[in-house]
Amino acid sequence: MPPADAHPDTGTGPAPQAGTGTEDTLDLQLSEELLALFADGAPRPATPGPPPPVRPATLPQAPGAGAELRPGGAGLLDGPAQWRPVTTPAGVFQLVPVRPRRDVAAISRWMNDPAVAAFWELAGPESVTAAHLRSQLDGDGRSVPCLGVLDGTPMSYWEIYRADLDPLARHYPARPHDTGIHLLIGGVSDRGRGVGTTLLRAVADLVLDNRPRCARVVAEPDLRNTPSVSAFLSAGFRFSAEVELPDKRAALMIRDRAHRALL
Numbered sequence: 001m002p003p004a005d006a007h008p009d010t011g012t013g014p015a016p017q018a019g020t021g022t023e024d025t026l027d028l029q030l031s032e033e034l035l036a037l038f039a040d041g042a043p044r045p046a047t048p049g050p051p052p053p054v055r056p057a058t059l060p061q062a063p064g065a066g067a068e069l070r071p072g073g074a075g076l077l078d079g080p081a082q083w084r085p086v087t088t089p090a091g092v093f094q095l096v097p098v099r100p101r102r103d104v105a106a107i108s109r110w111m112n113d114p115a116v117a118a119f120w121e122l123a124g125p126e127s128v129t130a131a132h133l134r135s136q137l138d139g140d141g142r143s144v145p146c147l148g149v150l151d152g153t154p155m156s157y158w159e160i161y162r163a164d165l166d167p168l169a170r171h172y173p174a175r176p177h178d179t180g181i182h183l184l185i186g187g188v189s190d191r192g193r194g195v196g197t198t199l200l201r202a203v204a205d206l207v208l209d210n211r212p213r214c215a216r217v218v219a220e221p222d223l224r225n226t227p228s229v230s231a232f233l234s235a236g237f238r239f240s241a242e243v244e245l246p247d248k249r250a251a252l253m254i255r256d257r258a259h260r261a262l263l
Contacts, residue, residue, distance in 0.1 A: 075141040076162050077179070078211045086206060090198045091151035095158060095206065098145040100137070104130045107147075107157050110186040119222075120184065142166070148183075148199060150190075157184040158203065163218045171243045172252055177214040179207045200235035204255045215257045220250035229253065236263035 085094035098107070108129040110116055117123035122132055136143045142165045148156030163169060163180035181203055185191050204217040221228040223242055229251045233239065237253040244250075255263070 076165070077141060077144055077160055080144050080146060080160055080210075083206050083210050086202050088198050088202045090195050093199060093202050094149045095146040095160070095203065096149050096154075098133055098137070098147060098157075100130055100133050103147055103154070104133065106154060106186070107133070110157060110184060113186075113188075116184060148203075150195075150199075155185070155187050155190050156199065157186060158182065160203075160207065168218075168220060168245070171245055172218075172241065175216060177211065178216050178218050179211060179214045180218050180220075181207070182219070197231045197234045200232060200237075204236065205260075208255075208257050208260060217255040219253040220245065221253065223249045223251045236260070238263070 080095055081097045083095055085092050087093075104126050108122075108126040111120055111122040111129050112124070122128055133145050136145050136159070143159055143161035146158045146160060147154045148158055150156070159180075159182040161180045161182075163178040164174040164176055166180060168174070168180065169178075181200070183196065183200065183203075185196050190196075207214060207217050217237075219232055219237065220243065221232065223229070229239065232251075232253040235255070236259075237255045238259075240252040240254045242249060243252050
């Protein structure tokens with residue numbers, strides 16, 4: 001499975017993943033027929049419609065992961081590349097799918113922050129981060145790495161992924177189209193002042209707004225990371241259960257579409 005959610009306000013990152021031999025998001029092998037079933041939920045028309053209009057973006061748009069390049073569909077995650085910017089209390093925020101040549105240096109620099117490296121375990125040369133990104137970008141589209149751009153400045157790293165197609169689904173009662181998120185706040189100046197909580201809520205809302213078949217947004221921060229769990233609670237998630245994952249004991253956090261207006 002992907003690295004666990006970073007603590008958005010202290011700069012701690014996800015639980016160790018690289019080099020540990022634990023499960024990865026891309027480990028589950030699915031047939032093309034099954035992927036199409038999960039992606040669409042209904043037959044595709046014989047003739048694909050016209051392509052969506054080009055939308056201006058803060059940064060140059062990169063193609064989505066593998067499934068987003070398939071004709072006639074937006075892929076397993078309904079095209080995060082097309083999700084519009086949103087206005088938050090922290091500023092105008094947008095998810096921009098990662099383009100390695102453009103973004104690997106910044107993401108690698110964040111991964112080498114000791115507070116982040118202790119959890120993500122992606123410290124080292126840029127090639128380490130590049131390999132982590134490429135494993136998603138060359139996959140079937142079940143995980144999309146993104147930059148978080150706030151008021152025109154890249155300041156966070158996100159992974160939006162299909163939790164129901166992830167090894168995480170072996171450890172909780174997953175439902176079709178459950179969507180997971182992981183977060184890393186890059187700049188020290190953006191940590192510890194509530195920005196992470198604000199953006200967690202914004203990204204969960206983006207998922208629910210753009211993925212009508214998704215009823216729940218999920219996350220699994222390390223249970224010991226009390227500030228992270230608190231940030232998710234403040235962002236409208238509820239604590240669902242403790243789950244034993246290969247690399248940690250996690251707090252399963254869920255934001256329900258049905259309770260969205262109440263939390």
